[in-house]
Amino acid sequence: MAELTIISPAFDVNEIRKCFPVLEREVKNQLLVYLDNAATSQKPQSVIDALSHYYSNYNANIHRGIHTLAEEATAAYEATRVTVKDFIGAPSSDEIIFTRGTTEGINLVAYTWGRQNINAGDEIIISAMEHHSNIVPWQILCEEKKAVLKVIPVNDEGELLMDEYRKLLSPKTKLVSVVHVSNALGTINPVKEIIDAAHNIGALVLIDGAQSTVHLDIDVQKLNCDFFAFSGHKVYGPTGVGVLYGKKKILESMPVFMGGGEMIKEVTFEKTTYNSLPYKYEAGTPNIADTIALKVALDFMTETGKEMAASHENDLLKYATQQLETIPGLRIIGKAKEKVSLVSFVIDKIHPQDIGVLLDNQGIAVRTGHHCTQPLMKRFGIPGTVRASFAMYNTKEEVDRLIVGLQKAIKMLA
Amino acid sequence: MNNNQTIEDTEAGIIESFSWFENWEEKYEYIIELGKKLPALEEEYKKDENIIKGCQSTVWLASEYKNGKVFYKADSDALIVKGLVSMLISVLSGHTPDEILDAKLGFIKEIGMMAHLAQTRSNGLVAMVKQIKNYALAYKSISVVGKTI
Ligand SMILES: Cc1ncc(COP(=O)(O)O)c(C=O)c1O
Numbered sequence: 001m002a003e004l005t006i007i008s009p010a011f012d013v014n015e016i017r018k019c020f021p022v023l024e025r026e027v028k029n030q031l032l033v034y035l036d037n038a039a040t041s042q043k044p045q046s047v048i049d050a051l052s053h054y055y056s057n058y059n060a061n062i063h064r065g066i067h068t069l070a071e072e073a074t075a076a077y078e079a080t081r082v083t084v085k086d087f088i089g090a091p092s093s094d095e096i097i098f099t100r101g102t103t104e105g106i107n108l109v110a111y112t113w114g115r116q117n118i119n120a121g122d123e124i125i126i127s128a129m130e131h132h133s134n135i136v137p138w139q140i141l142c143e144e145k146k147a148v149l150k151v152i153p154v155n156d157e158g159e160l161l162m163d164e165y166r167k168l169l170s171p172k173t174k175l176v177s178v179v180h181v182s183n184a185l186g187t188i189n190p191v192k193e194i195i196d197a198a199h200n201i202g203a204l205v206l207i208d209g210a211q212s213t214v215h216l217d218i219d220v221q222k223l224n225c226d227f228f229a230f231s232g233h234k235v236y237g238p239t240g241v242g243v244l245y246g247k248k249k250i251l252e253s254m255p256v257f258m259g260g261g262e263m264i265k266e267v268t269f270e271k272t273t274y275n276s277l278p279y280k281y282e283a284g285t286p287n288i289a290d291t292i293a294l295k296v297a298l299d300f301m302t303e304t305g306k307e308m309a310a311s312h313e314n315d316l317l318k319y320a321t322q323q324l325e326t327i328p329g330l331r332i333i334g335k336a337k338e339k340v341s342l343v344s345f346v347i348d349k350i351h352p353q354d355i356g357v358l359l360d361n362q363g364i365a366v367r368t369g370h371h372c373t374q375p376l377m378k379r380f381g382i383p384g385t386v387r388a389s390f391a392m393y394n395t396k397e398e399v400d401r402l403i404v405g406l407q408k409a410i411k412m413l414a
Numbered sequence: 415m416n417n418n419q420t421i422e423d424t425e426a427g428i429i430e431s432f433s434w435f436e437n438w439e440e441k442y443e444y445i446i447e448l449g450k451k452l453p454a455l456e457e458e459y460k461k462d463e464n465i466i467k468g469c470q471s472t473v474w475l476a477s478e479y480k481n482g483k484v485f486y487k488a489d490s491d492a493l494i495v496k497g498l499v500s501m502l503i504s505v506l507s508g509h510t511p512d513e514i515l516d517a518k519l520g521f522i523k524e525i526g527m528m529a530h531l532a533q534t535r536s537n538g539l540v541a542m543v544k545q546i547k548n549y550a551l552a553y554k555s556i557s558v559v560g561k562t563i
Contacts, residue, residue, distance in 0.1 A: 028438070350493075351470075351471055351491050351492035351493060352470065353470040353471045353492040353494070353495065354492050354493050354494050356470075357442075357494050358442065358494075361438045361439075361442065368470060369470040370470075383470075383471075383472075383491065384470060412439065412442060412443060412446060413446060413493055
């Protein structure tokens with residue numbers, strides 16, 4: 001087998017690694033190998049510093065006070081909105097709504113737009129590879145409204161059957177909500193095609209960008225999606241903050257989600273009028289610190305070069321796939337032509353959890369289980385997989401440690 | 415199998431065995447071996463009401479009440495979990511409901527092996543111990559009323 005060289009000019013993975021303090025830690029007396037990035041990525045020092053800098057220097061409630069701290073905090077919070085807008089190519093920062101994460105973003109749409117626009121007999125289309133976060137909110141809505149949930153099937157490679165998708169589309173279809181990149185398989189879905197086809201029959205489209213935002217270039221205008229949701233913690237940012245993008249016209253027409261402070265214009269006991277976008281959807285004191293630090297995470301990615309990082313990650317995927325395929329009895333689940341750097345696999349007669357436990361004892365963090373995609377696991381007839389998901393700071397040496405660790409685990413379990 | 419040892423004695427034996435292991439590999443190989451040795455549960459017991467659903471693996475637990483003592487049978491689709499369950503029921507099986515209900519199960523912490531089980535969400539080890547004790551409690555109330563099953 002030809003030796004794969006991983007080189008990306010000006011992309012120095014060793015320099016990148018130095019930005020992530022946790023990568024220096026030991027687990028079970030060995031240097032940590034963190035391959036659970038699809039669950040959550042590690043945070044660079046600059047993000048960690050931004051959090052403590054906020055609390056040490058200008059902690060204040062935003063949009064309310066006229067004092068210096070409040071002004072500084074408000075400015076920093078709003079600066080993130082602008083950065084997010086640019087990061088995903090949104091036309092206006094009014095279309096950027098801060099949430100707790102992808103799950104909340106999807107729920108927000110289900111509870112507001114969904115309640116207003118879905119009626120008995122209407123259809124919502126999702127896919128067989130959705131995360132539970134993009135299944136359950138629609139199920140709840142469909143149950144309430146007596147609407148119907150339709151599912152785009154996947155083939156054995158883990159790709160959506162686009163012909164089947166087109167057949168599902170009908171005048172009854174009101175919304176298509178699909179994952180951009182599968183967290184369990186790595187598949188990159190042809191979302192542009194999905195969106196265009198849905199728009200042709202007048203349906204709206206929500207894209208679950210939880211996994212795509214960290215690996216792919218996102219341009220919501222080019223995609224022309226109506227909603228796009230992602231989580232800060234999967235893009236090197238803090239937990240507890242996420243983003244929902246929505247087209248202005250749609251966001252303006254939607255009813256409010258939660259009521260409270262900040263989202264109002266005027267409150268009397270007779271009637272409340274609501275604030276304009278994006279505040280209309282941000283009731284209560286938001287997650288100020290984490291939102292401020294999210295900007296630092298996105299800047300970090302932009303400065304590193306998203307494209308170079310992706311190319312490095314893809315090299316790792318290729319190398320890992322090659323190496324994994326040499327292990328007898330190992331079967332990769334998810335062999336789509338278009339994949340991000342994530343590899344899910346099962347091993348004959350061995351439960352994924354056993355592999356996970358034995359890898360952990362060797363300092364290697366992977367994810368095992370159903371990855372919150374139980375219907376997908378059922379489709380493949382497996383209880384779960386072992387998943388190694390890569391980030392910009394992972395190395396070929398870490399892939400080697402995974403392979404050695406796996407061989408050892410298999411031997412112990414045989 | 416009748417259990418002539420007290421629960422504490424069996425626990426002490428396990429703690430003793432674990433003290434001899436020099437590294438994690440030996441510990442896990444021992445557990446894996448226990449898992450392999452535990453006979454697979456007959457299909458008739460692998461029904462939904464016997465499932466203790468963990469986050470990742472499935473555990474089946476069944477029990478029988480004979481001569482005032484509770485006997486457990488278990489299985490799991492994951493080998494390490496199966497080994498750990500095997501250890502748990504080897505400690506408790508063959509004892510009276512009262513003995514089982516009183517068991518503190520200090521060995522779990524002592525051998526430091528249950529972290530993985532305990533961590534996998536709410537329904538790992540805690541759920542297992544709870545289910546084991548629930549069976550004991552049920553048999554106890556039945557025997558107080560003077561019925562057998
Ligand atoms: C594809 C996908 N959608 C949604 C989510 C939910 O994200 P969060 O838990 O951050 O809300 C995840 C996270 O695992 C995911 O991978």
